[in-house]
Amino acid sequence: MSVVIVGATGHLGRLVVEELLERGTPAGEVVATGRDAxxxxxxxxxxxxxxxxxxxxxxTLPSALAGADTLLLISTSEPGRRLPQHRAAVEAAAAAGIGHIVYTSAPRADDTTLVLAPDHKATEELLAASGIAHTVLRNNWYNENYESQLYAARDHGAFVGGAGQGRVPSASRRDFAAAAAVVLADPAAHAGAVYELTGDTAWTYPELAATLSAVLGTEVVYKDLSTAEHIAALVEAGLDEGTASFVAAxxxxxxxxxxxxxxxxxxxLTGRPSTPIADTLRDLA
Ligand SMILES: NC(=O)c1ccc[n+]([C@@H]2O[C@H](COP(=O)([O-])OP(=O)(O)OC[C@H]3O[C@@H](n4cnc5c(N)ncnc54)[C@H](OP(=O)(O)O)[C@@H]3O)[C@@H](O)[C@H]2O)c1
Known part of the structure; x- marks a missing residue:
């Protein structure tokens, strides 16, 4: 088996490499790739x-992919620009004779109003049309997405958002990396599977405030805003209008x-409980 990872310079990709090595894949069978090698x-x-x-x-792709059996395509980082990038990866994989592609997608990518899903839905369709065996890992939210709320809570005793009582079934990046490594170790056993990967528990932003209070040992308040108020608050905090609107959406x-x-x-997949967000925030703190 040899597995090539596109996106190994990123947070998730690095952890996948670590998980593969820890789980016994020989280092020489792992090809880590990035824009800057x-x-x-x-x-x-x-x-x-x-x-x-x-x-x-x-x-740059034919030599990077040459001889590999499996490709882990970690979705790239700029929503809206991803589809041609992912298409390039799938086409290069087909040309290189790669037998299986594992792709990191988004929750319920094929049937959702999630604003960042269109690239993922289109990529899943590309994979289906490619004729290459594949596995879709629909990763839910990372615990680590809430790092900035941790800092706001530490500095101001409060954080703002616009999620109301909505629930977030998050897990740590390490958990998602472990699931990817399990699939990469035996891709044929997961051919055609679409996994909706979530943490074991879902929580609300008011519950996140309580978690942050416990982690920081000080009272933390969550202020729920309308989408318009949220955008205005993010712009005031320094985000450009487009980014603020995306985050608020x-x-x-x-x-x-x-x-x-x-x-x-x-x-x-991992055979172990997911990492509670409290543990991730405690590590970050
Ligand atoms: N589930 C969630 O909560 C969540 C949150 C954020 C993002 N995501 C998605 O999950 C992916 C992985 O998360 P992450 O935290 O590891 O993100 P990350 O640290 O930003 O890593 C993204 C990776 O994609 C690579 N990449 C970007 N454009 C590329 C290109 N044109 N060609 C080749 N590689 C390219 C980056 O390379 P460089 O190192 O050269 O930049 C990096 O290795 C993200 O890219 C995003 O699609 C999910």
């Missing part, structure tokens, strides 16, 4: 093969229940 030097020193792969520069999605409820898929 120099950032993978520490992995190369541990025997992991490294290569430059920039999905905006498809000429995500909270509005959460308010509408778009992230869903715990599914058990993550725990079934």
């Amino acid at each position: 120099d950032r993978l030097a520490a992995l190369a020193e541990r025997g992991v093969r490294t290569a430059r792969a920039d999905l905006d520069d498809p000429a 995500l909270d509005a999605n959460i308010r509408d229940g778009v992230l869903g409820e715990p599914t058990g898929d993550l725990r079934r």
Whole structure:
């Protein structure tokens, strides 16, 4: 088995490489790629093969993918720009004769109003049309997405948002990385599967305030805002209008229940409980 990872310079990709190595995949069977391969030097020193792969520069892909059996395509980081990048990866995988693609998608990507889902839905459709065996990992929210709320709570005793009583079945990046590593270790066993990966419990923003109070040892208040008020608050905090609107739309999605409820898929794959958000926030604090 050899597995090539696109996005290994990112937070999730690095953790997937760690999980693969910890679970016994020989370092020489892992190809970690990134837009800047120099950032993978520490992995190369541990025997992991490294290569430059920039999905905006498809000429970099044939050599990066050559000889691999499986591709982990970690969704790229700029919503709206992702589809041509993902298409380049799928086309290069087909040309390289890769037998299985594992893709990190978004919750219920095929049937959701989640504002960042269209790229993921279209990529899932690309995979279905490719004829290549594949597995879709629909990762729900990372616990780590709430790092800025931790800092706001620490500095001001409060954080704002627009998610109302909406629930977030989050897990840590490490949990999602572990699930990816399980699938990559035996991709044929997961061919055609679409996993809705969530944490074991879902929580609301008022409950997050209580968690932050416990983590920081000081009272933390959650101030719930309308979407318009949320955008204005984010702009006042320094975000540009477009980013503020996008962030506020995500909270509005959460308010509408778009992230869903715990599914058990993550725990079934990893064989262990997911990491509670309190633990992640305590580590970050
Ligand atoms: N589930 C969630 O809560 C959540 C939250 C945030 C993001 N996401 C999604 O999950 C992905 C992984 O999360 P993360 O935290 O690991 O994000 P991250 O740290 O931003 O990593 C993104 C990775 O994608 C790579 N990438 C971006 N554009 C590329 C291109 N044109 N060609 C090749 N590689 C490219 C980045 O390379 P560089 O290192 O060169 O930038 C990086 O390795 C994100 O990209 C995003 O799609 C999910």
